[in-house]
Amino acid sequence: MDDKFNLIEKNLLKNIADIEKIPMGAYNIRENGKSIGRNTTANIDIVSKKDKPGIDIIIKSNTKNESVHIPVILTKAGFNDIVYNDFYVGENADVVIVAGCGIHNNYCETAEHDGIHTFHLSKGAKVKYIEKHYGEGNGSGDKILNPQTIVYLDNGSTLEMETVQINGISSTIRETKGNLGINSNLLISERIMTSENQFAKTIFNIDLNGENSSVSVASRSVAKGNSKQEFISNINGNNKCFGHVECDAIIMDTAKVVSTPKVTANNINANLTHEAAIGKIAGEQLIKLMSLGLSEKEAEQQIINGFLK
């Protein structure tokens, strides 16, 4: 089974899904617009959509300790891959979902993947969703990723979402929408690094509709070179709820970062906070690490690696 993938494919899969061979449990691997491997389990079904590209992932109630991997890799250019993946997570299920997209572009044409992921979490369901984006290749062609994540959280459900994009994506617009029911929790942690002339924009639109629903968005980014980043968040507190947004950016060279955290309370018991910070690496941090024997470059690297960890 190990030899199913060539080196390029293995490297992409390692970077986005920490896998180099066929994963355990349920999976669907998509390459250049086609499913190239699929496995289902007794509790997790994966069905191709009839009306548009994509799959439905159906997870039975009370499924525990199982995982679903749905990596996407692109190794051809001149290609815009749009895919719709819908996750239906049954009551009290507790699962890990690993998605992500790796692009290897050795060509001068653009390679683009737009994944629209919709999560329907039933009562008491718990999902950890990990999504990594990675680009590589020597071609001048752009590597574009425009993911959308739409989240419906029913009574008492929790989605923990970790997204990472720290290398090689020319342009990305990432949008996350949340509809939160009673007692539901959405925890988002985002890590972005851009360099050269790259662009990344991330937008969060979260509606806290249910009583005692809560959202926490923690975004950390590093903008290097001549890259540009934009962070927008819109948190609407429509009930007794709790919302916290934290976006922190380190800016280097001639990069630009715009941060617009917006919170709207439509209910007297909505408790909403935001913190935004943009700045270069603090001089005292560099000095401290240099006084431990690191060179200035090594200190900078440690600070960035830690920040994006």
Next chain:
Amino acid sequence: MLELKNIYFFRDNKQILNNISLKIDNSKLIAITGPNGSGKSTIAKIIMGILKPDSGCILFNGQDITNISITQRAKLGIGFAFQQPVKFKGLTVKDLIELSSGNTINLGEACNYLSDVGLCAKDYLNRELSSSLSGGELKRIEIAMLAAKKSKLTIFDEPEAGIDLWSFNSLINIFEKMHKQIKNSSIVIISHQEKILNIADEIILLSDGEVKAMGKKENVLPLLLNSTSKPCKVMVEKGGNK
């Protein structure tokens, strides 16, 4: 081990250090004391290379280090525990203790450094060195980092500040342990605390950017304690946080 020769430092229309000359021998525990604003931290930063003196020179084991970088000084064996510890988003206590020691350390070693400063390793190793830690906790971790760095010369800038819940004896034990474990090493402690001055071999008294007295504890301590007519600012301001 270390010699400062005629160090001057002038900023904002103020002579912050005015012709400072001093010598620190091997295997010594030296206390620097003096009122807030007398220039104690400035001297420490000049020794570490964080600030450059306007004139004068610094010798470390005979080598002129006046113009070399912070990194090079750290590698030669100078260490500095900041008065105000630096916070790092993302880097953990374990990361910083490892960076200090210069290599990856096992859990047991890391635990020892932390338990020496009165922190339970399993509660702290994976915590970020961020605002989620209290000032006193950050201060203790700073001390643990310098213990892990094992420098020939370590300067502690007001190590006792903000750690009132933790006994002085533990702090003093750390200094004595470092002294023993690092051959010929010397420690400089900037402090207002009588208990710390009491364990020093020598005391340097600073005031208005000048060395007012310097010598054996037996000779300098009485100067501080007996100035009854005009109460010694040093003692009044103990725990001061300038």
